[in-house]
Amino acid sequence: MIMDNEKKIRPALEVHDLTVAFDRKPVLWNIDLAIPQGKLVGIIGPNGAGKSTLIKSVMGLLPLSSGYIKLFDRNLNDVRNRISYVPQRESVDWDFPASVLDVVLMGRYGKLGLFKRPRKADRDVAMDCLRKMGLESFMNRQISQLSGGQQQRTFLARALAQQADLYFMDEPFAGVDAATEKTIIQLLRDMTNANKTVVVVHHDLQSVTEYFDWVIMLNTRLIAYGPTEATFTQENLQEAYGGKLTLLSDVGDLIRRERFPNREQPSKQQMP
């Protein structure tokens, strides 16, 4: 029981003084935040605010200019099996020669390890996830023949197959019809009810209060984060969307032009 309590207290995600740069220009400045377990969290902000960059940095896909990230109070590499990442749908070439089942089975590769082929048990898990996403009748279909919504569901089924505790999803509602969006949000609800944590990059401001327990509001820097009703305020929205901070952007451009390092000392925690 005490163990259980401890688990609940530990934040699922803790970001400390995170700065991330592309071609030296910072796209995220000094982000500090912590997300408790069992929440459905939306990352909100205008285009180019660094929403995808934030979750890519958390997943170790980008080098950090400064700061560190803890997941369940551990380093990413120690808890890989508990973390799942859903990339943007457009990030892959869907004309790849693979079936829906092939893609969902990829969710098992982390648990399988090198050299090993998927076993019967992995197939069972994959089939179960396909069913949850309503894709069982498409399992043998080539992935280029799917609609956008079906492709998105394929990616989500792959993430489910990882059986993780913490999910990062990059725009899972992009190109998805209203009915699919409802199915997905219901699934995410069920997951958070089972004390899983789901962090979602989200675009549609209309549905924020309806969908999310917590929000992270970004525009290059962190505007606010916390429970939706306290955080998703007119004031914060105004700050996130109300025009760029031109000074911040100008300084970023200057750093790139001058080939200047982001920190006098390079960050201790680089890419794993």
Add this chain to the structure above:
Amino acid sequence: MNSFYEFFSFADPNIRFVVIGAMLLTASSAIVGSFTFLNKKSLIGDAIAHAVLPGICLGFILSGTKNPVFLIGGAFLTGWISLMAVDFITTRTRIKEDSAIGLILSVFFGIGIFMLTIIQKSGNAAQSGLDNFLFGKAAALVGGDLYVFGSVAILLLVGVYLLFKEFTLLAFDKNFALSLGLPVKKIELVLTSLIVLAVVIGIQAVGVVLMAAILITPAAAARFWTDNIKRMILLASIFGALSGVAGAYISFTAPAMPTGPWIVIVISTIAMISFFFAPSRGVVSRLIRQSAIRKTINDENVLKTLYQLGEDNKDFLVKRHPLEILRRRKMPPKRLNKILNRLQQQGYLERSDAFSELTEEGKTRARRVVKIHRLWELYLTTKLNIAPDHVHDDADTIEHLLTPELEAELERVLDFPKVDPHKSEIPYDDLRNEERNTKYEV
């Protein structure tokens, strides 16, 4: 013809050696090359192929013999250096990958030709035959050399077999592989080493200049035939092996002829055939599908016209003269005659003399087309707020396309309406009519 029989009876053990060797080299190159193709890194293979030439010359200069172990070692070394150079240029400068590949390819190949010329002018007797690596010579695959090249080929096959799952995932979604914590850098290192090795052994049969063809073309050809990656790679290896045999045969019948160009011609022919004739992805099958669609549209339009002619006095099963049809729907009379013949064959029409009459089946099909046309017009005007005079052309296409599921969905969304925006009645079949009536009664 005699040499053909002699060759393909495989009676001569030398021929057997050369054939097996050439097949093994080309097939394994094709298998490894499938992943360069899927990774969209086709040009990299070309760069490596050209960059191994200085390595081969280096191996010869250092050892003084054509011992394949030294040649392979040298080729492997410069192949890798070229890759690292491309990588260095793309990450450290503003030069993009395609330019970097162009630069590296020509520099390394230039140095290679330079060294080769020096060796040839040196008067070293052992050098004769070194230039076979330029355009390939499958017939040189005999004795001990074959064992060396063969073992490398088998190493390639084992490597791909063991890491098949990882290579596939990396080609499809590298970021996801990284997020799983797979050792992506190491896996890429292994794949790259396999590609370099495939080039190094492939050049014996194909030569450095044309090596890229045997890496990429089999995979590109195989992709036309299947959507399954395992089948694709199997097909690529078969295509590769076929071209290898062709190369070996040429090498046997015309010893002065380099094998590389022949292998390339065979594999390119296979690729062309795939491009045109592969089912579903090939050009011809696409044209056939297009023509089938056009026929359906023409047929259904004539059925529709016959139905509309019958609408005036609610009598659809009437003998009509072609001129009646042509008055409503303009087309060359010859084409109409063809369509009427086809419809008669399919059982949608009865024809007597010049006259045509819808059968019950023809009437049902025609009614469905008319119904979908009018439903779609209604959908566009009521749900999408499109002006009624703009919806006709759109509906003319949709009426031939809609699946029964979408048809039912359309009826449901519009709640089984009675008339379209132009006040024409929307015809339902009798079953649906009942459904509709009960609905309104309730």
